[in-house]
Amino acid sequence: MSRYHLGVALGAATFALLVVFQLISSFGFPNITFLNFHHIDFSGPGSNHQIPLSPDDSKENPSEDGSVYLLGVGKADITGPVVEINMMGYADPNQVGSGLRQRLYSRAFIVADVKKPEERFVYLVLDIQSGDTAVRYGILEGLAELGAEYSVYRQWNVAVTGTHSHSGPGAWLNYLLPQITSKGFDTQSYQAIVDGALLSIRRAHEGITLGHLSISSIEVEDANINRSPYAYLANPEEERNGYEHNVDKTLTMLRFQRAGDKLDIGVLTWFPVHGTSMLGNNTLISGDNKGVAAALFEKSMPKSTDPYRILDPSFVAGFSQSNVGDTSPNVLGAYCEDGTGMQCNFEDSTCSGKNEPCHGRGPLFRESDQGASSCFEIGRRQFAAAKELFNSMDETSTPIRGSGIRSLHTFKDFSNFTFQHPNGTLVTTCPAALGYSFAAGTTDGPGAFDFKQNNTGTPNANPVWAVVGGFLHEPSESQQACHSAKPILLDVGEVHNPYLWTPNVVDIQLLRVGQLLIIVSPGEATTMAGRRWKKALASSAARSSLTGGDDPIVVLGGPANSYTHYIATEEEYSIQRYEGASTLYGPHTLNAYINATLNYLPYLAAEATSQPEPGPSPPININASLSFIRGVVFDRPPFFKSFGDVLEDAPGAVARGATVSATFVGANPRNDLRLEGTYAAVEVLRKPGVWFPFKDDSDWELVFRWRRTNSVLATSEVEISWEVGADVEEGIYRIRYFGAAKMLGSGEIVGFEGESRSFRVR
Numbered sequence: 001m002s003r004y005h006l007g008v009a010l011g012a013a014t015f016a017l018l019v020v021f022q023l024i025s026s027f028g029f030p031n032i033t034f035l036n037f038h039h040i041d042f043s044g045p046g047s048n049h050q051i052p053l054s055p056d057d058s059k060e061n062p063s064e065d066g067s068v069y070l071l072g073v074g075k076a077d078i079t080g081p082v083v084e085i086n087m088m089g090y091a092d093p094n095q096v097g098s099g100l101r102q103r104l105y106s107r108a109f110i111v112a113d114v115k116k117p118e119e120r121f122v123y124l125v126l127d128i129q130s131g132d133t134a135v136r137y138g139i140l141e142g143l144a145e146l147g148a149e150y151s152v153y154r155q156w157n158v159a160v161t162g163t164h165s166h167s168g169p170g171a172w173l174n175y176l177l178p179q180i181t182s183k184g185f186d187t188q189s190y191q192a193i194v195d196g197a198l199l200s201i202r203r204a205h206e207g208i209t210l211g212h213l214s215i216s217s218i219e220v221e222d223a224n225i226n227r228s229p230y231a232y233l234a235n236p237e238e239e240r241n242g243y244e245h246n247v248d249k250t251l252t253m254l255r256f257q258r259a260g261d262k263l264d265i266g267v268l269t270w271f272p273v274h275g276t277s278m279l280g281n282n283t284l285i286s287g288d289n290k291g292v293a294a295a296l297f298e299k300s301m302p303k304s305t306d307p308y309r310i311l312d313p314s315f316v317a318g319f320s321q322s323n324v325g326d327t328s329p330n331v332l333g334a335y336c337e338d339g340t341g342m343q344c345n346f347e348d349s350t351c352s353g354k355n356e357p358c359h360g361r362g363p364l365f366r367e368s369d370q371g372a373s374s375c376f377e378i379g380r381r382q383f384a385a386a387k388e389l390f391n392s393m394d395e396t397s398t399p400i401r402g403s404g405i406r407s408l409h410t411f412k413d414f415s416n417f418t419f420q421h422p423n424g425t426l427v428t429t430c431p432a433a434l435g436y437s438f439a440a441g442t443t444d445g446p447g448a449f450d451f452k453q454n455n456t457g458t459p460n461a462n463p464v465w466a467v468v469g470g471f472l473h474e475p476s477e478s479q480q481a482c483h484s485a486k487p488i489l490l491d492v493g494e495v496h497n498p499y500l501w502t503p504n505v506v507d508i509q510l511l512r513v514g515q516l517l518i519i520v521s522p523g524e525a526t527t528m529a530g531r532r533w534k535k536a537l538a539s540s541a542a543r544s545s546l547t548g549g550d551d552p553i554v555v556l557g558g559p560a561n562s563y564t565h566y567i568a569t570e571e572e573y574s575i576q577r578y579e580g581a582s583t584l585y586g587p588h589t590l591n592a593y594i595n596a597t598l599n600y601l602p603y604l605a606a607e608a609t610s611q612p613e614p615g616p617s618p619p620i621n622i623n624a625s626l627s628f629i630r631g632v633v634f635d636r637p638p639f640f641k642s643f644g645d646v647l648e649d650a651p652g653a654v655a656r657g658a659t660v661s662a663t664f665v666g667a668n669p670r671n672d673l674r675l676e677g678t679y680a681a682v683e684v685l686r687k688p689g690v691w692f693p694f695k696d697d698s699d700w701e702l703v704f705r706w707r708r709t710n711s712v713l714a715t716s717e718v719e720i721s722w723e724v725g726a727d728v729e730e731g732i733y734r735i736r737y738f739g740a741a742k743m744l745g746s747g748e749i750v751g752f753e754g755e756s757r758s759f760r761v762r
Helices: 006-018 021-027 055-059 133-145 187-206 288-300 372-391 436-440 464-472 477-483 527-543 570-575 589-604
Strands: 068-077 083-088 096-100 105-112 120-126 158-162 209-219 250-258 264-270 316-320 333-336 358-361 405-413 418-420 426-428 488-490 505-513 516-520 553-557 646-648 659-666 680-687 690-696 702-710 715-723 731-742 749-755 759-761
Touching (some): 068 264, 105 316, 120 505, 209 372, 264 553, 405 589, 477 488, 505 589, 659 731, 715 731
Parallel strands (some): 120 158
Antiparallel strands (some): 096 702, 333 358, 659 715, 731 759
16 A cells, blocks of 8 residues: 555544544444345346357366366456545545546456366456455355355455555455545445455356466566665665566466367466556546556457357456565656656655655656556556567466365464564564554655654654554554564554454465465565565475476465555565555564465475364454445436436547547436446447447546536536547447436436437547
């Protein structure tokens, strides 16, 4: 997460002192939301997403070929409320959704053993900020409700990762700290993610087929940089000399290919770059740069005419995060936006001693579009590298092979985990706490007031903040000593009022298929932290012959399952830039994760038949979560107008490369999320009277904006803008709007439509 600046610090004090009375006076009586799981209706048009086994599949003999697995891929819409909900990532209470640039998706990848199909795992890539304890719980509960066929998906084999987009709706997380800026928990936002994830799993499950996996990698030189190079330099020189770059430039691709006819059905990639291309002043929902990359890849695949491929589009491309902690998509570096144009100070990312003017610059930072152009470009660069790699997979990839698909999961209490350090001493993790530099933010999103990065020992900040932190919880001497170089600002792990602020219980999860091992990380590991973790796992797996005669291939995916903030190396932690200050469990956090995963590694052996003890269950706070988010009361059109009426029409002709817009009488989009559908569309006239879909709101270039025009009268407007590409064919087009209004009195939700005049693109 890029920052929890002043809003969080003040919010912490407010919640600690006046969590009930102050907020009640501001927002009214709190609405305690309750968990509302429900069955998804998979019936109706387009519900058959099964991919039957091709007749050619029968030619494979899985018993003789260790490279044949059962594979499935699926994709579903998880776009939550696109307006009036605080966005998740920058923790800015003023960043509230106002529309949609790109729909959000869950992409599911299933790998199962042919001989023992119950041995399987599903890896989810969600276009959200991170995995989450409550979201994962909801997915597991939903799978259990689907019946016996889905009982093969259990606690240990379901991995829920987020692409770390900072441009999605928030208010869906389990713990209090990220709920503060969103005014609590929103059931609609949460349920959209859970339901869509379940639908993607079901589609992948119903489409399971015999197939092959292969893996390869490519260098992506121009899509990420290190935003904390000063902290990176604290790592041992000998260790740093083993790597060419101070961030990982490698994109790793796992190809899913159907057996028999060798038809590609999906790819799953890992590459580290923050989802912060869209800036903190953006209020349009999107999947950020990884959402762009996934959409470009999927659209680049030809639509199949194969009768055995019913899904359209059926190819699924997952762009998962890796050791993302200190990476940035703002590849031109950080500069002072104070009129000087100078680079920010190397040690603490300040400009003349001030934190706020220091901002990272994306490749097209001069465009005044809240980062949209830079976002698309960074996404395009990932896509271009991935597509180049994909096209060479037949020649360059390594087959994944070997018996045994294994997975493990356990919970570990990191508030007091004692283990043997690599140097032989006994060390202990600490209850979660955040340091002063946490409030300083990063060059992707700087904090406010006098907080600075690289803040150790006695913090260089106004002493009033020590009082603010003390109001929340005064850290004991032992807690301060445990966190060592970190001056504690928010002692969040020891606060349970009104419920836990951050997790102390963390997920430990590993997946294995053949020689491929996947670390499912709940936190944002920095570049060097991820390298150490992967290297330790690979060395241990090789020594134990876990992967047979093949060299282990280790990847790291996350942030997953529960968001535990950052995982920095001990050396980076000692510098206390943002990443170190956000490493929750003290200086030994990384080594604790490494120790736990190494200890449980034997459970991934082919001959293993059991799981580790489940460990202490984390709290599920949804039933107790506060919510001060007001629902939609009603909608109404202006006098003498109807919903869907055109207020400002499109022109009669539009040039390629221009933007065409139409404005309609609107209603609140929260009335109907239009999941698996669209709020906006561009249609093309193919023959007289016959219009065909051309663009919808999953397309980057079609932008949906909503604006409340009168809060008392409950009127609103919708503007739909199409950025016409230079390659769009000449023809007749129109813009359409699909809305739903909540009626005054009855509360009934009534759908309506609007359409612009037709216009020619030339």
